[in-house]
Amino acid sequence: MYKRQALSGGAAAAAAAVVAPPFRLWPAWDEWMADYRTDTGDRRQFGLGERVQVDMNTQTSIALRAEQPGAVRVELIAGEAAFDGQASPTAVTVMAGPGSAQARGARFELRNLGGTVCVTCIAGSVRVALHGGATVLGPSQRLFYDKQGLGAVQQIDPAETSAWRQGSLVFRQAPLAEVVTEINRYRRGRVVLLDNPGQASALSGRFEIRDMDKVLVQIEKAFGLTATRLPGNVVLLS
Numbered sequence: 356m357y358k359r360q361a362l363s364g365g366a367a368a369a370a371a372a373v374v375a376p377p378f379r380l381w382p383a384w385d386e387w388m389a390d391y392r393t394d395t396g397d398r399r400q401f402g403l404g405e406r407v408q409v410d411m412n413t414q415t416s417i418a419l420r421a422e423q424p425g426a427v428r429v430e431l432i433a434g435e436a437a438f439d440g441q442a443s444p445t446a447v448t449v450m451a452g453p454g455s456a457q458a459r460g461a462r463f464e465l466r467n468l469g470g471t472v473c474v475t476c477i478a479g480s481v482r483v484a485l486h487g488g489a490t491v492l493g494p495s496q497r498l499f500y501d502k503q504g505l506g507a508v509q510q511i512d513p514a515e516t517s518a519w520r521q522g523s524l525v526f527r528q529a530p531l532a533e534v535v536t537e538i539n540r541y542r543r544g545r546v547v548l549l550d551n552p553g554q555a556s557a558l559s560g561r562f563e564i565r566d567m568d569k570v571l572v573q574i575e576k577a578f579g580l581t582a583t584r585l586p587g588n589v590v591l592l593s
Contacts, residue, residue, distance in 0.1 A: 389416035389432055395543050396564075403427045403438075404445030410437040412519050413541050420450065435466040437520060441478055453502050454485035463492075464517065471501045477513050524562050524570075531556040531578065534570070535592070542567040544588025550580065 391411060393399050399411045404427040411417065415434025422428070425444060431451040439462045440447050446459045451467040451474075461479025465472065474483050476492035483490050485500050492498065495513055499506040515525040524541070526534055535548045541564050556578055562570045571590060575582050583591040 390419045391417045406443040407440040407445050431465050431467045437464045454500050457482045473499050475516050522564050526558050528557040534558050538567050546590045549593040
């Protein structure tokens, strides 16, 4: 009986690891089933409908859900992507988490990470719908949403928000834990923060995605941390 229970528990743990892998060491099951997917540090572009360009960031999975004359529908399963349909008559609907973004003749971006979705309008307008409610974003506006509801509309600097498309990351007083999480999206291996200096720790700057290790050097100097490098490109910050 105990052996059967142990096997059952082990099978459940294995299934959970497939659905939600620890530390994102490998893609989740639904990401493997995507039509388009990028690995750590990679980007990919493809077209939708009539003259709609999609630019996928690192660790991103997109599934095609439906395409009709004059309209396309996709799901951003996880990650981050930019949709450019300014010169297109095609209506684009992007589902992400519990909500969706709908636009025609617009440039916009979506980021779906950790149960929170961010929708950013670069040009044109984007309708964000969730649980029967909706908010329309204009140029240089964004909002966050999750299963609890839609957040407030925020004004943003598109040059910073879209910096990843030019190969850069921009941090503005970003908490150190948040910076490390972002590094792990672009860098193969794993950076583990063992000693967080606290709420006062924040990093600002613009960094090249192709050299994330330079960010680690900045973190060491700025916060007096020590980086211990282990096999497998693992770095412990303490």
